[in-house]
Amino acid sequence: MRRLAAWLHRRPRTRLGLLLAGPIAWLVVIYLGSLAILFLNAFLSRDAFSGATVYQPTLDNFARLLEDPYPGITIRTLGMAAVVTLTCAVLALPIAFFMARVASPRLRNTMVVAVIVPLWASYLIKVYSWRLILAEEGILNEVLGAVGLRGPGFGDVAVWLVFTYLWLPYMILPVYAGLDRIPDSLLEASADLGGRSWMTFRRVVLPLVLPAVVAGSIFTFSLTLGDYIAPAQVSTTIFIGNAIYAQFGAGNLPLAAALSLVPLGIVVLYLLVARRLGAFEAL
Amino acid sequence: MKLRRSMSLLAAGTLAVAACSPGAGASPAPSTITAVGDGEGQVKVLAWPGYVEDGTTSPDVDWISSFEQETGCQVTVQTFGTSDEAFTLFQTNPEEYDVISASGDATLRLVAGGFVQPVNVDLIPSYAEIFPDLKDKDYNTVDGVHYGVPHGRGANVLMWRTDEVTTAPTSWGALFDPASEFAGKFSVYDAPIYIADAAVLLMKTNPELNIKHPYALDDTQFAAAVDLLKKQKPAVGEYWGDYTKQITSFQNGNTVLGTTWQVIANVLQGSDPPVPVEVVKPVEGATGWSDTWMINSKTKNVNCSYKFVNHITSAPINIQIAEYFGEAPGNSKSCALAVNPDHCDIFHAEDAEYWKDVWYWTTPTAKCLDDRTDVICKDFAAWVEAWTGIRAE
Incomplete structure (x- = not known):
């Protein structure tokens, strides 16, 4: 053992190699490897009846992505991801601003915990809870019914609510961190130069916190893009994730693979734009 | 639980894609065996939840342990949530499962893909007791060749x-x-x-x-x-x-x-407080499902598979599953053994007239x-x- 230790001590490069071999193997072989095979599968096809994979490269699956109903599903998914991201940003900014700039240190800690706690609960519990909340005889309709109103019921609005609830903490945390990093002196300088609070917010705070908002949006956007469980529970319509799951369930792995490249491609484009906006430095 | 299974399935599927399993190619089915010999010691079953219970779910629900003791065939079971899930599992792991309980919307796909083998029903004594109107259906028999033993049925x-x-x-x-x-x-x-x-x-x-x-x-x-x-x-x-x-x-x-399904109505009517529901098979008739126990064409445990299929479709076991799962048993001798004397009436098990306009799921x-x-x-x-x-x- 000691000899081995001494031998390793003399060879720092071997040491480093052994240390990193596991994580790198994981990243390259398991993680990127399965992505690569997913990509290759998208070029195969399957025998319509027996479900056997036909090992002949073809672009048929990609051609089908352009046929009904897939463009509609893609647009709906993109729209939902955009609306959810926007809602999360609008909700997160004031909350994060209060946490970072107004609240006492004690209250701030309490709020950080309050934001993080929902992340500890199981995703499925949260989705199923929303199913109960939004149900026809659920608690929301009961409460609103007292003042003569009704909840949205199941549908697109319900999906939007659930996604916004689920992903809001992922937006609040980076925005909070971003606001926290803005030096007080900048705000004071703005005030000294006669900037009122709205002007200061618009001209000083917002530009500085924008990368953080974009960083948060990476989470809210990509998480919405890939989710298929929440829509299945609180609506009758389907998103890309459901379409992938349906094809996978029917045994058409090549088409499922081609479909799953759509959100993947969208997220890659999104990340390129996000990097340009400086989001990666704000993460 | 269903969802969790779906997700783990998706993960499993990704790995299966990763494995790029080549066994999916159709191959000619082997001819049937002529005698059931000694068991090979194990059999792996892919089944609807509730079909193969060995006491794991609840100690009182167990119709597998006795089989294991008698035959020495250790049973491992994996469950699935939908026919499509079952088919995908079988397709991506063509040598994994010895026996499958397949609904009619999966059976023909399994036959056409060469995944399951013809069954010599003479070697399965239970087969003679199966309701005649469940036999020789286009979802379990192809060109006169039997591909399994009917298990039970239900109407939608x-x-x-x-x-x-x-x-x-x-x-x-x-x-x-x-x-x-x-x-x-x-x-x-x-x-x-x-x-x-x-x-x-x-x-x-x-x-x-x-x-x-x-x-x-x-x-x-x-x-x-x-x-x-x-x-x-x-x-x-x-x-x-x-x-x-x-x-x-x-x-x-x-x-x-x-x-x-009838079983859903039973659960609702029996829940606390009871939910007031009624069911009817509408005048137009209905779709339905009828499951078949099938044997993998690439199985290495063919003797245990035959023993298992015979056991699981025998009247004393068939009725336990039918009552536990909530369906009409496929074995004609099952009803006499029911714990709930009304079970077969509720599920129309012996009412051949009822099933005349029920179209069992079949793969188009x-x-x-x-x-x-x-x-x-x-x-x-x-x-x-x-x-x-x-x-x-």
Whole structure:
């Protein structure tokens, strides 16, 4: 053992190699490897009846992505991801601003915990809870019914609510961190130069916190893009994730693979734009 | 639980894709065996939840341990949530499972893919006791060759909340009426095979379409069924895939009218407080399911597989599963052994008349199942595609 230790001590490069071999193997072989095979599968096809994979490269699956109903599903998914991201940003900014700039240190800690706690609960519990909340005889309709109103019921609005609830903490945390990093002196300088609070917010705070908002949006956007469980529970319509799951369930792995490249491609484009906006430095 | 399984399945599927399993190619099925020899010591079963219980779920529910002791065949079981899940599992792991309980919408795909082998029913004593109207069906017998032993059956019936829907519906038309006062509170089965339910209705309402078999639809017939389902969509409040979703949906008032299995109605009526529901098999008839125990064509445990299939379809075991799962047993001697004397009446097990207009799930194929040769029928891939389109409306 000691000899081995001494031998390793003399060879720092071997040491480093052994240390990193596991994580790198994981990243390259398991993680990127399965992505690569997913990509290759998208070029195969399957025998319509027996479900056997036909090992002949073809672009048929990609051609089908352009046929009904897939463009509609893609647009709906993109729209939902955009609306959810926007809602999360609008909700997160004031909350994060209060946490970072107004609240006492004690209250701030309490709020950080309050934001993080929902992340500890199981995703499925949260989705199923929303199913109960939004149900026809659920608690929301009961409460609103007292003042003569009704909840949205199941549908697109319900999906939007659930996604916004689920992903809001992922937006609040980076925005909070971003606001926290803005030096007080900048705000004071703005005030000294006669900037009122709205002007200061618009001209000083917002530009500085924008990368953080974009960083948060990476989470809210990509998480919405890939989710298929929440829509299945609180609506009758389907998103890309459901379409992938349906094809996978029917045994058409090549088409499922081609479909799953759509959100993947969208997220890659999104990340390129996000990097340009400086989001990666704000993460 | 269903969802968790779905997700782990998805993960498993990704790995399966990663493995790029080559065994999916069709190969000629081997000829049947002529005698059942000593067991090989193990058998792995892919089954609907509740079919193969060895006391793990509940110590009182166990009809496998005795089999293991008698035959020395250790049983491992894996469950699935839908026929499509089962088929994908079998397809991506063609040597993994020795025995599968396959519904009619999976069986033909398994046969055509060469995944399952012909079964010599003479070697399975239980087979003689199976209800005659479950044998020689086009989903379990191909060109006179038996591909398994029938297990049990159920119909996809219409259920409603009696406190909301006061006039008892008698037709599937009630579920396809967007102008109904209950529109928005319908819940229907979420699977491509549900297109056949629309076809069953069209068989009666639109005779000019000349639909003879709800799983054999040519272009015009198929378009009519899909159109009907697209018109139904706005009135649908929920699509249910697993039966707990349908149960909660009827409990929390989201659904007052929908498709169901008899067992769901029993659960609702027996829940606390009871949910007031009734079921009917509408005048047009209904779709249904009938499961078949099949044996893998590449099994290394053929003797244990035969022993297992015989055990699981024998009357004393068959009735336990039927009562536990909530379905009509397939073995004609089962009913006499039922713990609940009403079980077979509730599930119409011995009522051959009841099943006459029940169309058991069958995989749609391009070669029309109603023996028409002048047209090409829509195959299952087209059904999947159309269903995605309906759901994406």
